[in-house]
Amino acid sequence: MSTTPGRRLATAVALAASAALLLAGCAGGAGASQGGGDGDDRIQVSFMQPPKAALNPFSDDAFKLSRWSTAETLVRLTPDLEIEPLLATEYEQVDDLTWVFTLREGVTFHDGTPFDAAAVQNTLDQATSYSPPPRALNGVALTTEATGDMEITVTTDVPDPLLPNRLASPQLSILSAAAYQDGGVISPIGTGTGPFELVDVNGSTTATLDRYDDYWGEPAAAAGIDASFVPDGTARAASLRSGEADAAETIPVSQISLLDPEQVFEVQQSRSTYLALNSESGPFADPAVRAAARAAIDPSTIVDTIYEGHADPSVGLIPPAIPWAEDLRGDVASATDPAAEGVAITLATYTDRAELPEIAVQLEQQLEAAGFDVTQDVREYVNMEAEMLDGGFDAVIMSRNVLLDTGDPLSYLAQDFTCDGGYNIAQLCDPGVDEIVAAGLQLPVGPERQQATMDAEAAILQLDAVVPLVHDRVAQGEAGTWTNIERDPFERRLITELTAPAE
Template identity: 50%
Template structure:
């Protein structure tokens, strides 16, 4: 029998291998040996946007140790030094970030002017990076520092700048878009990309945090979860992310590494067009869903039932949770036809879709499923071409700030608003939370905003996931990150 994995019993800090901000890991030796072995890594998601750091590929780059920003997240989810070694708030709209000595992978120096230019390019990107949703900032060089000014007060700017989508690249990168090949600052330099199939990376010997112990990385993009598990089993790869729960029992237990995550699988309902524009039908869908059946039947215990946008791995959330109010009364579906889309990069999601299809049809809906690879699905989902969308979203991935995911996913101007929600009450609650500087008070305000969102039935939380990483028994120092921003660091080796 598969071992029960209760995310709710896990605290964030104990499951971490080390401080993610440094790129290091337990037993890390920044000096490394002279040669080292190359690591073979299987990733679940191929590049979707030509490895632009401004969208879905940003975390792919950070997980491979290619890119960095001014700050990073530490083990407790607080902002920690990265390319900026310190910072201070000058007034309610202005911060000064002092840079450390560092070098870009093309050999040029990381200067205040280069950093300011990189951040300016991010602000001009279309669409805007999710970390900048609702935020306007300007960056200017100031001696050995960068002064960043926001149009409105932004008390969590250091957290925001930890986002993988705000990575700093050398001036050479911006000649045509934002090209991270050989222009980033991380311990591994991207040298070759073979479309959506594979990529090669070499160790960047001048990395400010010390030489990585591995001499390089050979990355393969394997969307099929069973194939990733087989690659670990047969020794074709050293590390494979996102092992499907259905494959966990088939692998040697010594190769399985688990950790709680801040990722929530949810059903997003299209509130702007189609049947779920009617809040009464959204309520009917919410009442039809049994998330405990999803956890038991699909995740086989490697998840907790959906409690909200934030799950048990966000350790402060449960004690501050507010019950939703203002929900509409459910209407009878009477055969209402709906199309639910999801993607197969995470193999549990098509199974979740099938369970929901059965539950909704039992309630009176007529349900059609559409399953594609994520890169072929996202634009249609954002354009509202489906009635509902099942996705797995890390609630703290964009900024590390709990308000960030609410602004990007559920406000009128949100850049990743799959539910296409535009509700004045929600926008007001999110704006109120975003204005709070005190950490404890900000968390409470975020939970009130979560309640306002859940009250619209635009989203139905299904499961709070753990992740399983396949790791060969001779590999050490893999970064088990609940925020899913890092995977390989300076101390990852075999």
């Protein structure tokens, strides 16, 4: 986003117009046509993973709060990867470091306290001082000032064209002051602003949300959400078949054929599965050995056998859910001739995603057919993350949501494939890649940054530090008892105020 006055004005006007459309949609959209706010029906949903951090919004548990529509951010990401208003009605960048957000009037937190600039400042200050801070703040430091009752000014330590994207992350949802308790405990129970109020959490088993009748937009059509945490995929599918659940997250491939086809909706994800090769030490420090591993792998076989066709073979790191990726993709072919024979490698992955150990078996066969000697190491993710980050394995099968933190694929590439990247499983440190990424990170969101993203992808793949495998689709189960359940490729929304009983 440019800092010129004309562009600032255009941004403010566009966001104000979007705000009007958003409110108009709330007033006359699907939720209203279904009698939004009047029903007594509650929706039953089976979720894949229980909370890992007691629903601390500065953790990945924030995405549950977002999918439940209980916690809201100042702005949010659209399906086109643009920013639209939510708790802020407009914003402008007044200089390289300073952004001013105008806040929505008439909003209250679930505990009855008013939403205002002081509350926003408190949340953002809590986030910046938290250890570790939310990943959405990686690479930038913020200072905040309430410059009016309904105006917050945010200043960054370095120019940061991604600030609105950061503030759209569910990890920066605005909660009331009561959420922030002694000892670093943060509770979203009764402290959000969304159409549903979180009223109870039963450990790793269930969560209960009730409609918040004083919501600033159209009240929710559902009286509430009864969430069950069901890590076993077979059990999630069974809950849909038995009528115990109206919706179920992530139906395993093995269960899809057991459901009514009208109950399964495949959604392309902003998630890619790939093989990261340790380019710093061990056998894959040799570019020719990396090229040999890449040449040995056939992603289409993995899609056909493990996913039974319910995924897409990948040719790059940026998935087709990113609307502009395919048109801008460059030459991603290997730049090195392959050469390897009798090379012993460790192949690691984790059990948290059921398909990854199966992929490991398939890759072992393909790599051994090409002359590699493969030893597998498969564990729960929590028991191997430190080793992965320290380069403890030769190769790791990974699944990554490329938009998880900022909704910006270039930030994901910076995090995973640059010298200073904080999640660099491939241990890649290449000056050419770093130069492309660093230049791109200075660009505003738009066509030039998109092209820089795809140029960086090409540079990374030409080095064979990573072998693309699969672009994921998620199979979302819906019993047909409710309408307007979100099918979100970015994994941020599911049940909203518009979700209503089927007529």
